[in-house]
Amino acid sequence: MSQFIDARTSQNASLANSIAIPILVTNTPQLFGQIGLVTTAGIGANPRVQFKGTVSVQLPLALVGITITIVRGTLATDPVIYSATSTFSLSILAPQVITFSADDFNPPITPQLTYTAFVSSNLLGTIRVGPENFDGVLYSD
DSSP, X not given: OOEEEEEEEEEEEOSTTOOOEEOOSTTOOEEEEEEEEEOTTTOOSSOXXXXXXXXXXXOOSSOEEEEEXXXXXXXXXXXXXXXXXXXXXXXXXXXXXEXXXXXXXXXXXXXXXXXXXXXXXXXXXXXXXXXXXXXXXXXXX
């Protein structure tokens, strides 16, 4: 039977259109969430982390790809545990809400597991508008 170990939330922007953060460099990750899960409270076999999150962006009027990346660590160069790209067409005018879920099965156990979520765009003119959040829950057997 699974047991709950820890959960954390990183809430960068709670409301739609509550921020306006331009992505100024193409294909360069921008941090939008970070969590640290404490593993010292009776962790058992088969640890696993489940993630979910949301990023909302206003897109330029062009074909654009938005990439969400989650790493185990704090830097974009740390081990990637999830990456997905959504491509949007020229006809989209309203902000786009991108949601995701991911898992990290059997991560190396340290006193704290840190995960960082990044967003990037392959085209200038993309603006992060909110909401933005990143959540993680650690379970074990």
